Amino acid sequence: GESVGLHLPTLSVQEGDNSIINCAYSNSASDYFIWYKQESGKGPQFIIDIRSNMDKRQGQRVTVLLNKTVKHLSLQIAATQPGDSAVYFCAENIRQAGTALIFGKGTTLSVSS
Amino acid sequence: NAGVTQTPKFQVLKTGQSMTLQCAQDMNHEYMSWYRQDPGMGLRLIHYSVGAGITDQGEVPNGYNVSRSTTEDFPLRLLSAAPSQTSVYFCASSHGTGHNSPLHFGNGTRLTVT
Numbered sequence: 001g002e003s004v005g006l007h008l009p010t011l012s013v014q015e016g017d018n019s020i021i022n023c024a025y026s027n028s029a030s031d032y033f034i035w036y037k038q039e040s041g042k043g044p045q046f047i048i049d050i051r052s053n054m055d056k057r058q059g060q061r062v063t064v065l066l067n068k069t070v071k072h073l074s075l076q077i078a079a080t081q082p083g084d085s086a087v088y089f090c091a092e093n094i095r096q097a098g099t100a101l102i103f104g105k106g107t108t109l110s111v112s113s
Numbered sequence: 114n115a116g117v118t119q120t121p122k123f124q125v126l127k128t129g130q131s132m133t134l135q136c137a138q139d140m141n142h143e144y145m146s147w148y149r150q151d152p153g154m155g156l157r158l159i160h161y162s163v164g165a166g167i168t169d170q171g172e173v174p175n176g177y178n179v180s181r182s183t184t185e186d187f188p189l190r191l192l193s194a195a196p197s198q199t200s201v202y203f204c205a206s207s208h209g210t211g212h213n214s215p216l217h218f219g220n221g222t223r224l225t226v227t
Contacts, residue, residue: 009153034215043117043203043218044156089155101216102172103148103155 012110019080021107023073023090032093034101035064035075037086044089047075077109085111115139119204119219126194126226134189134222136204144207145187146171146216147179149200156203162187194226 013019025033031052036044050057050064050073057064063076073090087108091101120135138145146161148171158171162181176198178190187206191198201223205216 041220043205043220044216046215046217049215091156101146101158103157105153105155 008107009105010108010110012112013080015080015082015111015113017080019075019077019084019109019111021075021077021088021109023075023104025071025073025090025092025104027092027102028068028071030092033064033066033073034091034093035062035073036089036091036103037084038089038106039086047088080109080111082111082113085109117204117206117217117219119202119222121222122220123223124225126191126224128195128226130194131190131192132194134191134202134204134224136187136189136219137185138187138204138206138217139185140206140208140217141184142206142208142217143184144209144214145181146205147177147187147189148203148205149173149198150203150221151200159189159202191224194224196226198224199226200224 034049035047037047038044048059048062048064050066061078065074087106089103089106091103117138143164147159148156150156157173159177160171160179162168165181165184168179168181181187201221203218203221205218207214207216
């Protein structure tokens with residue numbers, strides 16, 4: 001079946017660098033995408049979302065970019081901090097119900113001081 | 114406001130045993146769902162509900178039952194546990210569909226089936 005996936009399972013950066021986490025999706029009918037952060041022993045935490053009628057959305061230190069032509073989603077974290085170390089998941093909405101999300105496998109971000 | 118509360122946090126079962134994973138939310142969210150997370154994998158949808166009295170299957174529903182008798186609660190039942198059901202289970206809820214309705218997750222139940 002169609003699924004959401006991530007390009008790299010791990011990403012290591014230095015504190016203060018900008019991080020870019022990528023995600024490819026295959027369901028062209030998906031109209032809503034979300035990025036989640038998961039720290040060890042906790043449930044995923046919402047970071048930022050974007051609808052398919054947008055190309056870019058900015059939050060606090062984070063930006064999500066959506067390229068529908070190549071079905072690519074990215075999360076940019078500015079001035080990465082040690083507290084940003086976590087697993088990051090992208091997810092797509094496949095049905096009308098908001099809870100019916102399909103998740104990618106995740107990218108582990110490690111930030112060193 | 115506790116958000117999404119899952120109990121128990123840890124559970125060990127023997128093959129063939131049954132149990133119910135509890136999930137409650139106090140945000141008056143209509144939508145609730147259950148996911149399982151396995152090592153190196155993303156979260157896979159088991160069942161979800163768009164409101165009280167309504168449930169539907171997700172990607173991996175076999176071996177699990179759900180019911181939604183109230184808005185607040187969405188229990189997940191394992192009728193006959195199998196080792197393949199060893200996983201971390203997450204319950205989540207959201208206010209509605211589409212934009213500005215992201216899922217809120219609980220902190221998970223870690224289940225081991227021996």
